[in-house]
Amino acid sequence: MDLGIKGRTALVCAASKGLGKGCAMALASEGVNLVITARGKEALEATAEAIRKSSGVQVIAIAGDIATADGRAAALAACPNPDILINNAGGPPPGDFRSWSREDWLKALDANMLTPIELIKATLDGMIARKFGRIVNITSAAVKMPIPELGLSNGARTGLTGFVAGLSRQTVAHNVTINGLLPGPFDTDRLRANMVFNAKKLGKTPEELAQARAEANPAKRFGSIEEFGAACAFLCSTHAGFITGQNLLMDGGAYPGTL
Ligand code: NAP
Numbered sequence: 162m163d164l165g166i167k168g169r170t171a172l173v174c175a176a177s178k179g180l181g182k183g184c185a186m187a188l189a190s191e192g193v194n195l196v197i198t199a200r201g202k203e204a205l206e207a208t209a210e211a212i213r214k215s216s217g218v219q220v221i222a223i224a225g226d227i228a229t230a231d232g233r234a235a236a237l238a239a240c241p242n243p244d245i246l247i248n249n250a251g252g253p254p255p256g257d258f259r260s261w262s263r264e265d266w267l268k269a270l271d272a273n274m275l276t277p278i279e280l281i282k283a284t285l286d287g288m289i290a291r292k293f294g295r296i297v298n299i300t301s302a303a304v305k306m307p308i309p310e311l312g313l314s315n316g317a318r319t320g321l322t323g324f325v326a327g328l329s330r331q332t333v334a335h336n337v338t339i340n341g342l343l344p345g346p347f348d349t350d351r352l353r354a355n356m357v358f359n360a361k362k363l364g365k366t367p368e369e370l371a372q373a374r375a376e377a378n379p380a381k382r383f384g385s386i387e388e389f390g391a392a393c394a395f396l397c398s399t400h401a402g403f404i405t406g407q408n409l410l411m412d413g414g415a416y417p418g419t420l
Pocket of ligand 1: 299
């Protein structure tokens with residue numbers, strides 16, 4: 162299927178590795194020019210070069226922390242008028258809520274709620290004026306099924322989801338959609354780091370725990386960043402203009418509900 166977005170421009174945040182990289186690769190393979198961000202310059206440049214080589218699209222790499230005003234300003238200076246915005250950032254650390262300070266909460270809210278809202282605010286009216294826009298927020302399965310030790314993530318991402326639920330109904334008449342992609346377990350550095358945290362508590366090795374978690378998933382495995390990217394690219398396609406305010410759960414069927 163031709164997704165109809167060849168020649169469009171996307172700002173893909175937090176995209177040197179993992180799910181953001183999967184989205185960047187999938188959009189590039191559809192002929193979308195990219196601005197990608199991450200804090201670490203070396204990995205970001207390597208990803209940008211790999212995407213340029215494999216797809217031939219233009220890829221601009223902007224190193225910076227997207228959760229800061231400076232990081233967002235740099236990304237927007239390189240990409241002031243994106244047709245597609247993929248909001249992503251690292252997730253907050255796991256822990257016990259008794260140990261989290263107000264500062265810890267503000268950090269989580271900044272990265273996983275307020276940064277996407279700031280970037281939407283900066284780019285939405287241009288999309289509306291041009292009569293095309295696709296915004297995808299990478300959140301978490303935790304929005305539907307909270308993860309006990311990831312309370313900072315549960316809280317911040319649900320706040321973003323609630324805000325977008327209202328906004329997305331106001332933009333769709335202009336062919337601008339906003340949706341959430343909710344990853345369950347995808348095999349990335351982030352997932353492996355969470356395994357290390359939980360394995361210690363359970364007296365297992367991270368590898369043992371990863372194998373047990375993969376086995377426990379109805380799909381008997383973790384998801385891949387390519388699968389994630391493909392779903393993201395479809396939500397960004399011309400064919401997805403009637404899909405807005407939705408939260409697509411990608412978890413191999415782990416969420417046990419009917420809806
Ligand atoms: P990952 O493999 O660790 O990759 C994270 C990417 O984001 C890296 O490129 C990283 O590069 C960049 N990044 C992190 N913080 C950033 C910031 N403040 N500014 C700019 N770039 C930043 O993580 P992932 O698994 O893809 O996870 C992506 C998001 O999905 C996270 O919020 C995570 O909590 C969420 N999630 C993941 C899973 C899963 O199974 N993987 C499940 C549910 C939710 P630098 O470190 O160089 O900045």
